[in-house]
Amino acid sequence: MSTTIKIRNLNQYYGKKQALRDINLRIETGMFGLLGRNGAGKTTLMKVIATLLPVSEGEVSVCKRSTQHPQEVRRIVGYLPQDFSMYPNMTVYEAMDYLGVLSGLSKVERRQRIPKLLERVNLQDDGRKKVKALSGGMKRRLGIAQAILHDPKVLIVDEPTAGLDPEERVRFRNLLCEIAEDRIVILSTHIVGDIEATCEDIAVLDAGSVIYQGTVTELLYMTEGKVYSAEISKRELELLKKDYIVTSMLTLGNNVMARFLADEKPFESAKLCEAGVEDAYMYLMHMERGGHGC
Numbered sequence: 001m002s003t004t005i006k007i008r009n010l011n012q013y014y015g016k017k018q019a020l021r022d023i024n025l026r027i028e029t030g031m032f033g034l035l036g037r038n039g040a041g042k043t044t045l046m047k048v049i050a051t052l053l054p055v056s057e058g059e060v061s062v063c064k065r066s067t068q069h070p071q072e073v074r075r076i077v078g079y080l081p082q083d084f085s086m087y088p089n090m091t092v093y094e095a096m097d098y099l100g101v102l103s104g105l106s107k108v109e110r111r112q113r114i115p116k117l118l119e120r121v122n123l124q125d126d127g128r129k130k131v132k133a134l135s136g137g138m139k140r141r142l143g144i145a146q147a148i149l150h151d152p153k154v155l156i157v158d159e160p161t162a163g164l165d166p167e168e169r170v171r172f173r174n175l176l177c178e179i180a181e182d183r184i185v186i187l188s189t190h191i192v193g194d195i196e197a198t199c200e201d202i203a204v205l206d207a208g209s210v211i212y213q214g215t216v217t218e219l220l221y222m223t224e225g226k227v228y229s230a231e232i233s234k235r236e237l238e239l240l241k242k243d244y245i246v247t248s249m250l251t252l253g254n255n256v257m258a259r260f261l262a263d264e265k266p267f268e269s270a271k272l273c274e275a276g277v278e279d280a281y282m283y284l285m286h287m288e289r290g291g292h293g294c
């Protein structure tokens with residue numbers, strides 16, 4: 001069976017408030033990144049796909065199963081919400097076992113599956129620890145183990161790396177990439193670096209609309225030739241900010257190394273740089289807000 005998510009003309013409302021506007025997306029096997037600032041509509045879209053919110057208008061199907069039949073979709077979708085927490089007083093193994101019972105797994109299946117899953121998320125030595133004693137990163141990994149307990153074809157993870165230290169973040173991202181080898185993993189984040197490191201296909205949401213859908217490479221291509229850097233004084237930086245979008249800056253003694261977007265070389269000492277996803281994202285946001293070049 002094909003692993004594809006199809007979203008057609010989706011409009012989603014909370015009462016009168018429209019959270020998603022005319023979304024059309026097709027998502028295939030692999031890591032798919034959903035990027036957008038706070039309030040852009042990422043969580044709403046993920047909840048619709050996971051059937052936690054009924055579709056207001058439009059059509060959503062997961063592996064040819066319509067979200068109008070939530071039970072069918074839930075069998076093939078795993079979801080790790082932003083504010084994941086589970087049974088703090090149980091041990092890791094007990095919590096997994098309990099969730100296995102709720103998912104309808106037999107005792108034999110649970111005995112076979114749980115140790116393998118704990119190993120996959122590198123918690124094989126922590127089965128007897130209380131859930132509340134785990135670190136933030138370990139809890140997130142346990143969250144993944146519970147979300148793939150029923151071996152779903154689609155795994156949806158909402159802002160998983162916020163608050164993790166760099167080592168845990170890399171470990172977590174690698175885990176998601178492994179899981180995405182034979183299924184769809186949708187990763188929602190406002191951390192551009194997470195997308196850069198893991199996803200080839202992405203969608204960028206802004207104020208409920210998809211403002212970009214395609215590959216990271218194409219997004220970078222759009223910004224090629226528009227990213228410059230220059231060492232300037234702090235006063236010059238203030239002037240630069242008035243005319244250009246500054247995407248990063250690094251203090252160098254009294255000066256600043258500024259990275260900014262410009263359609264053409266603005267002054268002699270500015271050096272053309274290779275575009276990064278963060279630059280491309282800023283460019284996209286600027287164009288979306290009615291910017292005419294930089």
Ligand SMILES: Nc1ncnc2c1ncn2[C@@H]1O[C@H](COP(=O)(O)OP(=O)(O)OP(=O)(O)O)[C@@H](O)[C@H]1O
Nearest residue numbers: 014017019036037038039040041042043044045190
């Ligand atoms: N239960 C709700 N009732 C009313 N409005 C809501 C509700 N949940 C979300 N919204 C609104 O819908 C819009 C989209 O919110 P959503 O949580 O999907 O965005 P998000 O991109 O996931 O943001 P974040 O990165 O902060 O999680 C926002 O304007 C938000 O205020």
